[in-house]
Amino acid sequence: PEYDLLVLNGLVVTDNETGEFDIAVKDGKIAEVVPRGSLKAHTASKTIDAEGGMVMPGGVDAHVHLDEPPLFGKGATADNYETGTRSAICGGTTTLITFAPQAKNQPSLLACLEATHARARDNCYSDYSFHLICSNAGPQAISEFAGLRAAGISSLKIYMTYEALQLKDSEILDVLFEARKQQIVTMIHAENGAIIDWTIKKLEEKKLFAPKYHVTSHPPVAEIEATYRAISLSDFIDVPILIVHVSSPSAAQHINDAQRRGLPVYAETCPQYLFLTRKDLDKPGFEGAKCVCSPPPREGEQDHEGIWQGIENGTFTVLSSDHCPFLFDNHEIGKKTSITAEHPNGHFRYIPNGCPGVETRLSLALSAHRLQLQKFVEVTSTNAAKLYGLYPKKGALVPGVSDADLTIWYPEGMKEFTLKNEMLHHNVDYTPYEGKTLKQWPRYTVLRGEVVWAKDEGGLLGKKGYGQFLKRGVSSLAGSRSKEEWNVEDF
Numbered sequence: 285p286e287y288d289l290l291v292l293n294g295l296v297v298t299d300n301e302t303g304e305f306d307i308a309v310k311d312g313k314i315a316e317v318v319p320r321g322s323l324k325a326h327t328a329s330k331t332i333d334a335e336g337g338m339v340m341p342g343g344v345d346a347h348v349h350l351d352e353p354p355l356f357g358k359g360a361t362a363d364n365y366e367t368g369t370r371s372a373i374c375g376g377t378t379t380l381i382t383f384a385p386q387a388k389n390q391p392s393l394l395a396c397l398e399a400t401h402a403r404a405r406d407n408c409y410s411d412y413s414f415h416l417i418c419s420n421a422g423p424q425a426i427s428e429f430a431g432l433r434a435a436g437i438s439s440l441k442i443y444m445t446y447e448a449l450q451l452k453d454s455e456i457l458d459v460l461f462e463a464r465k466q467q468i469v470t471m472i473h474a475e476n477g478a479i480i481d482w483t484i485k486k487l488e489e490k491k492l493f494a495p496k497y498h499v500t501s502h503p504p505v506a507e508i509e510a511t512y513r514a515i516s517l518s519d520f521i522d523v524p525i526l527i528v529h530v531s532s533p534s535a536a537q538h539i540n541d542a543q544r545r546g547l548p549v550y551a552e553t554c555p556q557y558l559f560l561t562r563k564d565l566d567k568p569g570f571e572g573a574k575c576v577c578s579p580p581p582r583e584g585e586q587d588h589e590g591i592w593q594g595i596e597n598g599t600f601t602v603l604s605s606d607h608c609p610f611l612f613d614n615h616e617i618g619k620k621t622s623i624t625a626e627h628p629n630g631h632f633r634y635i636p637n638g639c640p641g642v643e644t645r646l647s648l649a650l651s652a653h654r655l656q657l658q659k660f661v662e663v664t665s666t667n668a669a670k671l672y673g674l675y676p677k678k679g680a681l682v683p684g685v686s687d688a689d690l691t692i693w694y695p696e697g698m699k700e701f702t703l704k705n706e707m708l709h710h711n712v713d714y715t716p717y718e719g720k721t722l723k724q725w726p727r728y729t730v731l732r733g734e735v736v737w738a739k740d741e742g743g744l745l746g747k748k749g750y751g752q753f754l755k756r757g758v759s760s761l762a763g764s765r766s767k768e769e770w771n772v773e774d775f
């Protein structure tokens with residue numbers, strides 16, 4: 285046969301084009317994207333009839349926590365590289381960028397990178413890369429940025445909160461200064477740690493421990509202040525940053541203002557800030573713990589609306605999952621119930637922060653019928669590939685260049701269904717979206733030409749170990765405004 289795979293009769297949607305195209309795949313790459321019907325005379329080992337359903341570049345999820353040790357002091361993540369990447373492909377995501385965490389007592393980033401490679405190697409169903417989490421920005425770590433680039437890592441994450449991870453502003457400047465030299469994108473968790481710790485103390489004095497007080501202890505002002513501070517530090521050094529998991533429309537407004545001033549400030553939001561609210565944490569017993577993440581879900585529809593508008597108007601570059609899985613119960617450490625001898629009814633402060641969602645990200649966002657289809661592809665696949673140096677290998681369908689990674693949806697008219705955790709492939713005992721009505725689910729996922737998920741024809745078909753590590757280059761989105769070296773005398 286001439287081709288390995290043909291995908292016929294689809295409505296092909298990329299970030300910049302929509303049309304009735306047929307796709308041919310050879311040796312794991314996109315070989316042809318041509319008007320419907322033009323591949324009739326060609327032979328292939330396998331053919332998928334998309335029956336008019338949408339065909340998109342495979343999802344790229346650039347914010348996923350897998351097999352992380354209990355860095356926040358609250359337990360290890362429930363998914364490892366096997367279960368997390370498995371869950372990803374069953375939900376239409378073919379590439380993950382996960383985190384390689386560095387603890388404060390570890391001076392070397394390269395050692396942390398090696399340790400994370402060992403956890404992922406031969407275990408992945410999806411393709412993958414890592415962002416380094418830098419929580420010790422000492423001289424050794426800073427001196428290793430060039431080595432990270434040589435190892436195919438072009439992004440870092442830093443924290444402005446969490447005692448175990450938080451950097452001081454002077455350390456953030458050290459990171460940004462070297463990131464500028466090495467063309468590294470710095471992702472920033474922007475919450476003011478002092479405001480959060482102070483508010484937690486005030487709540488404890490009043491013996492308020494229920495899960496809903498997690499929201500109270502992470503007020504919008506903590507996010508807004510830190511976001512503006514992060515923008516200011518990036519402006520000073522003239523270096524691109526991405527503010528991760530933005531939940532507050534007012535924080536998004538600061539980001540939008542910075543973008544209008546021409547600063548290379550990017551932003552990410554997540555499904556939890558489009559579909560969950562404070563009410564989801566205010567449920568009988570400990571149920572609310574299932575939706576504890578930081579920043580927390582906000583008040584209600586107005587906040588959701590502000591975040592949707594931020595996606596539509598380009599303030600948000602990417603829609604990632606921030607999949608950070610913890611078991612609700614039946615686990616010694618990291619369980620969401622957070623029951624201790626001292627707090628037999630649990631205490632919000634000890635609930636590990638994070639929600640699972642790598643498998644539901646695409647379906648939730650598409651089922652909402654809110655975004656233009658090309659915008660949907662842009663924020664769930666293409667922009668992550670561009671920002672983190674994977675484009676156009678990932679996030680695109682360029683013949684001869686792009687990997688044959690595809691998410692193929694049901695033709696319009698798929699019956700609505702009710703989401704249940706038992707349908708998912710992660711290693712978590714709940715989903716925050718249990719009972720939600722969904723209108724779409726990936727029918728097929730294709731990774732480098734192999735069908736790894738076929739919902740009605742065997743489900744999970746991919747193999748552990750098929751997923752490859754992706755060496756990344758520099759971002760193809762706008763970087764530092766000036767190409768000159770940064771000089772303190774210039775200020």
Ligand code: URP
Pocket residue numbers: 349473529576577578579606608637638639
């Ligand atoms: O609550 C969250 N987001 N947990 C994951 C860790 C992080 O800060 O991204």
Ligand code: ZN
Pocket residue numbers: 473528529578
């Ligand atoms: Zn974070």
Ligand code: ZN
Pocket residue numbers: 558559584585588
């Ligand atoms: Zn809503």
Ligand code: ZN
Pocket residue numbers: 347348349606607608
């Ligand atoms: Zn995260």
